[in-house]
Amino acid sequence: MEEAEDDAAAIRDCSIRLLARREHSRLELQRKLEARDFLRGDIAAVLDALEWEGLLSDERFAEIFSRTRFESGQGPLRIRADLQARGVDSEIIDRVLELVDDSWLVHCRAAWRRRFGVAPADRREWSRQARFLSNRGFSAEHVRRVLDAVAEDDADMGG
The missing domain is CATH 1.10.10 (Arc Repressor Mutant, subunit A)
Structure with a gap:
């Protein structure tokens, strides 16, 4: 039991460090944690907790990502494809892209x-x-x- 708690704490610490550098989508963060050989089940539980605490948000990630890409001259189709590749839900993408639709x-x-x-x-x-x-x-x-x-x-x- 103690080993599982240590793993969860290590996953959380690693996640917090990554999120401190920049926003990540849930899928991006999951992939980075899996690359560090953490167990998928442990990762999911920690990511659920981070979302509940408001530290991980696909919506916030999508807003920042799309604004940055918009300012660098990319259009909505490219931004949509990049967000989808990062695992962001279509409804979130629609809402975010609507903000700058005009x-x-x-x-x-x-x-x-x-x-x-x-x-x-x-x-x-x-x-x-x-x-x-x-x-x-x-x-x-x-x-x-x-x-x-x-x-x-x-x-x-x-x-």
């Missing part, structure tokens, strides 16, 4: 402006710019709307 088109245009700044001159350049924005995680609708708008702006300015 900003995605503006954000897509800003990413385009930083990288290109000049409307595509031909279909090949349009495809290249669209690929860049898609790879950043913006939807086809966002990409089309941004590239259509910059082409229209360019035409209005006599370009």
